[in-house]
Amino acid sequence: MTQILLGAISLGILWSIMTIGVYITYRILDIADLSVEGTLPLGAAVACSMIVKGANPYLASFCALLVGCLAGLCTGVLHTKLKIPALLSGILTMIALYSINLRIMGAPNLSILRMNTVFRPLTRAGMTGSVAIIVVGGICALVVITLLYWFFGTELGSAIRATGNNQKMVRAQGINTDTMKILGLVISNGLVGLSGAMIAQSQNFADVQMGTGSIVIGLASLIIGEVLVGGKGFYRRLVALILGAVVYRLIIALVLELGMNPNDLKLFTAITVALALWLPQGKELLRTFKKSLAKEGK
Amino acid sequence: MLQVENLTKVFNRGTVNEKTALSAVSLRLDPGDFITVIGGNGAGKSTLLNSVAGVFPVDGGRILLDGHDVTRLSEHRRAQYLGRVFQDPMMGTAADMNIEENLALAYRRGQHRTLKWGVTGAERAKYKELLRELDLGLENRMTDKVGLLSGGQRQALTLLMATLKAPKLLLLDEHTAALDPKTAAKVLSLTQKLIEENHLTTLMVTHNMHDAIRLGNRLIMMNEGKIAVEISGAQKQSLHRADLIALFEKSGGALENDRMLLS
């Protein structure tokens, strides 16, 4: 039981970095960016193919982040310069990355079993796999949210936040909204690439399919976090994302434990997210419904 | 300060919906000029202001701001010269950001955004002082989200933002039209105060003839994409609504059913 719990927590922490990336596009920029479905395996592919060649796993993970940034740049340019709708731009990048990921790995999947990973120093020191992942992943997630907390408080970060709010106003303040959107997409996809690299190292392989449905997982984690940790404060909201990603994994572990067919998981997640996204309108609907009932009662 | 030469703007060129919104409009504002702009619906007033702001490319003519040809400059590059307030109170601010963050964005208008703090302590004190002068109680709500403010409060804040870094030209497009009469009057007197204090060159569109006559040192009336009437100086001081309507009709404009008459 502890094993399952620890496993779920560790996976949640690695996915939380991806969730933070989704938060930047979905909540801050107000863009649903599907390129992450390709960027996650991209990060995994880059890291694993470097590790296979004997590269330092920390360097490999950093390269995964940089290449993720490049993918975000692609989506950003498609969207802002070629004026392709954001959703479609993301899909185009995602599809293109499928081929690119296959090229990078040379096969649909790539094993790094028994090779060096970012978690290896800790497991060698005697920690179990899950604990090592929680420690390294946790440190990484904390560094990421601290950096983002700082960044979104700067002039540049404020400009990005405002762009997601009111582009007309932002342009009137002399800010290039295209550049801000590109920058947001670059940061977001960089984080997703890093997340993919860490996930791959935790499971000892990269798979070209591992990004499928990841946007929905990211959204589910994001919403869970927001529901659990309400209230103001940007740091609070970032911490909520980590919590949300972990709780999501715990829920998944629970329903599997209760006997759900693993093949049904994605359906389960999709329905949950659809309900959660509908929740605000649903509440409103319920309220008006109750009101009209009360009126009829009189 | 602003020089507009033969400005032409055609929407949907080559389609059945082709519409010449501006046809060869020329206008010159000297430093300190405060021009009020009136005209019927669809006369081209907003198009004139939006062309100057660079919201869309124009089809002919030139725009010079402070001696620089900005005709081909993108909207965000032109912003360094301009302060703008829109008709919709939602348009001028970022709703999910707080009051001081909005002011800080405006305070850096035309500057490169760097990795320095978005709002500094010294700025906060300055903003607090300026907000206190608005007398809307906003000085105690600096960390409240702008989305929580009323339309009038938002419009007053947008005005402050537009003038925080003195613009070469202030563009006001019916910025009180969406407010109730009492709030509109308040925002208008604030507008007057800010323009006088900062000696701002201003182009203000309004549907209220009385305001158009009362405010500013020059008045233009637009009709079908052209400047139909232009009045300034002493002639403007002694102007009455009836004179204005007569002038407008003489120039070929039709005023039936127009919002302008109702105000």
Ligand SMILES: Nc1ncnc2c1ncn2[C@@H]1O[C@H](COP(=O)(O)OP(=O)(O)OP(=O)(O)O)[C@@H](O)[C@H]1O
């Ligand atoms: N983006 C656009 N696309 C197509 N036509 C437009 C566009 N903007 C304005 N027009 C047309 O150009 C003409 C001038 O519009 P404009 O908005 O400048 O009028 P206005 O004088 O500001 O009127 P109002 O008093 O109603 O605000 C109108 O016929 C309008 O329908």
Ligand SMILES: [Mg+2]
């Ligand atoms: Mg208009």
